Amino acid sequence: MDTDALIDQLAHNLQPTPRHAADWRMAIGLLAGGLATLALIVLTIGLNPALDQVVRHYAFWVKWAYALSLGVLSLGLVRTLGRPDARLHRSLWLLALPVAVLAAIGTVEMARVPPSHWLAMWLGDSWLICPWLILALSMPLFIGLLWSFRRMAPTRLGLAGAAAGLASGALGAMIYCLHCPEMSAIFVLTWYTLGILMAAGIGALLGPRLLRW
Amino acid sequence: MREEELRTLMVRGLAGDARAHAALLRAIAPLLQAFYRRRCAGHADVEDLVQETLIAIHEKRASYDGLRPFTPWLYAIARYKMIDQFRRRRQTCDIAELDHILAEEGFEDLVGARLDMTRLLATLPAKQAEAIRQTKLEGHSVADHADAAGLGESDVKVSVHRGLKALAARLTGGR
Numbered sequence: 001m002d003t004d005a006l007i008d009q010l011a012h013n014l015q016p017t018p019r020h021a022a023d024w025r026m027a028i029g030l031l032a033g034g035l036a037t038l039a040l041i042v043l044t045i046g047l048n049p050a051l052d053q054v055v056r057h058y059a060f061w062v063k064w065a066y067a068l069s070l071g072v073l074s075l076g077l078v079r080t081l082g083r084p085d086a087r088l089h090r091s092l093w094l095l096a097l098p099v100a101v102l103a104a105i106g107t108v109e110m111a112r113v114p115p116s117h118w119l120a121m122w123l124g125d126s127w128l129i130c131p132w133l134i135l136a137l138s139m140p141l142f143i144g145l146l147w148s149f150r151r152m153a154p155t156r157l158g159l160a161g162a163a164a165g166l167a168s169g170a171l172g173a174m175i176y177c178l179h180c181p182e183m184s185a186i187f188v189l190t191w192y193t194l195g196i197l198m199a200a201g202i203g204a205l206l207g208p209r210l211l212r213w
Numbered sequence: 214m215r216e217e218e219l220r221t222l223m224v225r226g227l228a229g230d231a232r233a234h235a236a237l238l239r240a241i242a243p244l245l246q247a248f249y250r251r252r253c254a255g256h257a258d259v260e261d262l263v264q265e266t267l268i269a270i271h272e273k274r275a276s277y278d279g280l281r282p283f284t285p286w287l288y289a290i291a292r293y294k295m296i297d298q299f300r301r302r303r304q305t306c307d308i309a310e311l312d313h314i315l316a317e318e319g320f321e322d323l324v325g326a327r328l329d330m331t332r333l334l335a336t337l338p339a340k341q342a343e344a345i346r347q348t349k350l351e352g353h354s355v356a357d358h359a360d361a362a363g364l365g366e367s368d369v370k371v372s373v374h375r376g377l378k379a380l381a382a383r384l385t386g387g388r
Contacts, residue, residue: 006264007238010271016229021275083276084289153273155293212297213269 022082026075026148030171033144037137037175045133047178059183062105064174066188069098070196071170078145078167081160082152088159099193106185121184127191130180134195135202138165138172142203146210154211161207162200169199220283227274238267241287248291253299266294333380341376344369349377 018024041047054060073095080086110118124130145164154160173192182188219240226234245266249259269290277286330350334342347358348369355373359366 001264003242003260003264003267004239006267007235007242010238010267011226011231011235014226014229014231014234017227017275019227019279025275083278083281083286084273084293085281085285151273151275153269153276153290153293155289213273 022148022152023079025151026079026145029144029146029148030075030141031144033141033168034171034175036140036144037172038178040137040140041175041179045179048181050181051178054181054183057183059185060177062102062185063180063182063188063192064177066098066102067170067174067177067192067196070095071167071174073098074163074167074170077163078160081154081156081163082149084153084155086154086156099189102185102189106189109185118186122186122190124182124184124187124191126180126182127187130182130187130191131195131198133179134169134173134176134192135198137176138168138195138199141168141171142199144168149211150213153213154207157208157211158204159207160211162204164207165203166196166200168203169196172196172199216282216284219287220279223274223277223283224279227277227279234271238270241270242267244287245291248288249295253295262294262298265298266291269294333383336383337376337379341372341379344372345376345380348373 048054077088077092080089110121113121142164145168149160149164173196182191219237222233222237222240226237242263245263246259249262253259253262270287273290277283334346337345343362344358347353347361348355353361355366355369358364359369362369
């Protein structure tokens with residue numbers, strides 16, 4: 001086809017693109033994914049039956065804030081990496097901040113109980129399944145983010161996939177808090193983080209395949 | 214066409230102005246042709262790549278942030294499309310041409326730097342600007358320039374020194 005004709009065809013019937021179109025698309029993808037994750041919890045493993053008491057405990061909010069802050073920071077990364085001329089900011093190290101705070105809280109918690117309790121605190125009742133649940137619950141969010149990427153132009157596909165996986169893992173973990181019965185910071189620090197990192201790893205592997213354009 | 218004009222067209226196109234959008238794509242097409250011809254003549258169908266890139270620019274226009282420079286966005290897409298086509302065709306670059314390609318890759322940065330330099334020099338008194346241009350950018354010796362301009366060597370040295378100092382103050386002190 002002739003380039004001139006192609007240009008005419010592309011410009012024909014041009015729809016305006018609102019300034020924050022990409023952000024809106026991301027929000028819609030995340031909302032749909034988040035609702036699907038929530039539905040998945042309610043329909044399969046169920047909400048925590050003691051949720052009304054659990055939310056009064058500071059440990060619930062520690063968990064939740066940890067997942068939320070990782071999620072928000074990695075969404076910023078996703079947003080950056082959706083642009084073709086993306087440069088990674090120095091603000092990347094901010095991701096270590098929630099981890100450090102949670103580790104500090106975990107240390108304080110451990111210091112308050114006799115060392116014989118440490119193993120139980122660390123493994124809880126669900127260490128074997130927690131990372132896998134988080135990984136599974138992150139999938140709807142990951143799909144939502146992939147969908148929002150269709151209007152974006154990532155050029156570092158592995159990194160963009162990893163960031164999307166990280167964000168969906170963290171936000172999936174945030175929703176998983178509604179089920180999770182564990183209350184110790186070192187449990188969250190280990191097994192939540194492991195689940196979130198698995199999601200990021202899968203994102204890094206799938207990115208180059210799924211994000212090509 | 215310059216960055217500012219391209220960006221204006223892009224922003225108007227994003228707002229829904231079809232004519233500006235078409236004008237933008239028409240202005241970009243020769244830039245892309247030059248970009249690809251320089252890099253992969255003989256390796257790929259340049260016109261194919263140009264058209265594919267124009268389509269990508271159209272489809273991915275939401276990924277452009279109107280507050281950021283346009284040209285880096287454009288060439289990032291062009292570069293991605295070129296690498297993607299190489300990958301798809303499992304083509305490799307001839308290693309004999311590698312240094313040529315690498316040299317060309319630095320070309321845009323170089324042009325950008327030169328434009329910045331010209332703009333900065335224009336803020337200096339003409340004598341200092343000329344002394345810096347001749348001795349620091351064009352690579353002439355102080356003696357050559359002194360001869361050509363009919364000045365004393367120490368005069369040239371002082372001009373260069375004062376000019377550089379003024380530029381340094383401007384750069385470190387912000388605008």
